[in-house]
Amino acid sequence: MRRWLPTLILWLMPVLAYSAPVVVASKNFTESYVLAEVATLLLNARGIEARHQRGLGGTKICFDALRAGEITLYPEYSGTIRTAILDLGDESELSPALSAIDLEMLSPLGFNNTYVLAMRREIANARGIQAISDLRGQRDLRIALSHEFRARNDGWPALAAHYRLPLATVGIEHGLAYQALAATDIDITDAYSTDGELATADLVLLADDQQFFPAYDAVWLARGDTPAAVRAVLAELANSIDESAMQRMNAAALQKDTTIERVAADFLSARGLTDNSFDNTAPTLWSTLLDNTLRHILLTSVAVALAAIAGLAATVVVQPFPDAARALLSVCSLFQTIPSIALLALMIPLFGIGIIPAMVALFLYALLPIIRASLTAIDAIEPVHRTVAESLGMTDAQQRRYVLIPLAMPHILSGLRTAAVISIGTATLAAFVGAGGLGQPIVTGLALNDTQLILQGAIPAAGLAILTDLAFDALERRLVPAHLRR
Numbered sequence: 001m002r003r004w005l006p007t008l009i010l011w012l013m014p015v016l017a018y019s020a021p022v023v024v025a026s027k028n029f030t031e032s033y034v035l036a037e038v039a040t041l042l043l044n045a046r047g048i049e050a051r052h053q054r055g056l057g058g059t060k061i062c063f064d065a066l067r068a069g070e071i072t073l074y075p076e077y078s079g080t081i082r083t084a085i086l087d088l089g090d091e092s093e094l095s096p097a098l099s100a101i102d103l104e105m106l107s108p109l110g111f112n113n114t115y116v117l118a119m120r121r122e123i124a125n126a127r128g129i130q131a132i133s134d135l136r137g138q139r140d141l142r143i144a145l146s147h148e149f150r151a152r153n154d155g156w157p158a159l160a161a162h163y164r165l166p167l168a169t170v171g172i173e174h175g176l177a178y179q180a181l182a183a184t185d186i187d188i189t190d191a192y193s194t195d196g197e198l199a200t201a202d203l204v205l206l207a208d209d210q211q212f213f214p215a216y217d218a219v220w221l222a223r224g225d226t227p228a229a230v231r232a233v234l235a236e237l238a239n240s241i242d243e244s245a246m247q248r249m250n251a252a253a254l255q256k257d258t259t260i261e262r263v264a265a266d267f268l269s270a271r272g273l274t275d276n277s278f279d280n281t282a283p284t285l286w287s288t289l290l291d292n293t294l295r296h297i298l299l300t301s302v303a304v305a306l307a308a309i310a311g312l313a314a315t316v317v318v319q320p321f322p323d324a325a326r327a328l329l330s331v332c333s334l335f336q337t338i339p340s341i342a343l344l345a346l347m348i349p350l351f352g353i354g355i356i357p358a359m360v361a362l363f364l365y366a367l368l369p370i371i372r373a374s375l376t377a378i379d380a381i382e383p384v385h386r387t388v389a390e391s392l393g394m395t396d397a398q399q400r401r402y403v404l405i406p407l408a409m410p411h412i413l414s415g416l417r418t419a420a421v422i423s424i425g426t427a428t429l430a431a432f433v434g435a436g437g438l439g440q441p442i443v444t445g446l447a448l449n450d451t452q453l454i455l456q457g458a459i460p461a462a463g464l465a466i467l468t469d470l471a472f473d474a475l476e477r478r479l480v481p482a483h484l485r486r
Helices: 005-017 030-045 059-067 078-085 091-100 121-127 147-151 156-163 174-182 228-235 243-253 260-270 285-318 322-337 340-351 355-379 383-391 396-433 439-448 451-479
Strands: 022-027 050-057 073-077 103-105 115-120 143-146 169-172 188-192 203-206 218-223
Touching (some): 022 030, 030 073, 030 228, 030 260, 030 439, 050 059, 050 340, 050 439, 059 078, 059 218, 059 396, 115 121, 121 203, 143 147, 143 174, 147 169, 169 174, 174 188, 174 439, 188 203, 218 228, 243 260, 285 355, 285 396, 285 439, 285 451, 322 355, 340 396, 355 396, 396 439, 396 451, 439 451
Parallel strands (some): 022 050, 022 073, 143 188
Antiparallel strands (some): 115 188, 115 203
């Protein structure tokens, strides 16, 4: 026994040394969900605590979260890393460039999930279109592309330039593109070659006849300090999935009678990597709805409350100084011009992922309606009220407290009401940075093209907005005299 004890200790050291949970993230599309769940289940089955940060966002958000140390790894593609993330010209530069930023590609999974252009078959047959180069001169086609593909270095701008395609496009969520094709609302979209929908949709995949797209080999993109035990477990998945197997899993995940967890568990069991003892007891709809709603209320209430305190305090300070007031409004207006997703992505290097960056972003968005309404209300007060207050010997502080703010209260409450209602809607995007809330079922539903999931987030969010508006109406009736409300 003593002879084997040192060997046993050495074997257990990697597992014992890693006490913090491994965070496996996924991007917001079906395949990424499935792969991340496969890794999470396998790690847990091998005794390594792991959790799945589902639907974290697009490539940039996941990559930034990885570099910031907020996640441990996520499934990525070699072509995406080389062209869209690092902007490298040659594949030989890939590993050294990743090492320089303390990242690493782990074992490849065994399949290439390249981009393809998918076209409605009746249109392709009628026009004799079989390859991307055949699109030249087809100016009347309705092309809707995923938002990320329209902006990537290896996406539409470079593809159109390479093939000389002067075609206009619009953006669409990837999960909704197949539905739009089936409804004949669009003619072409970008797709992943392993999409489950391609197995059943009547579409023509246009040949990349000029070899524009690089190889998109599926890999785990991980931090350089990923423990050896985690690496060893993920190595069990090396070259275990081919294109057809991945497409079958994606198709299975889209079925309404199963879950991502079940699909991942069935795959691991079929490969003999785990037994089939997967616990399929999912939380009830009501418990999930309650959890998401409470988290959504926490996100918005804290952010709006802090914005109200900061905004009203700033209003009191700058109101006597018109130039300072205009400067403050300009700064707050600047935050409003930044798209919500972009602002959330900018928060990751500063605050990581989760509830904190979401609250910071909501706080910044809530400032403008609060400050603008408060400044406008105070500035609009008739000078006679100030004159009367001064004649009564009131100080500036007393004038604000007893005269100006009470008279401005209806407009102040209006600004708070607007900020709160807008924040409830904007907070649904917080799911893209791992903050949860009612945006979580919406994001998942978009990825899986599941209308019921989308409604599980959208309907309660709309209900919250209505209840919030009614609550402010009641608050206004309580705080503001009737003659001022009129």
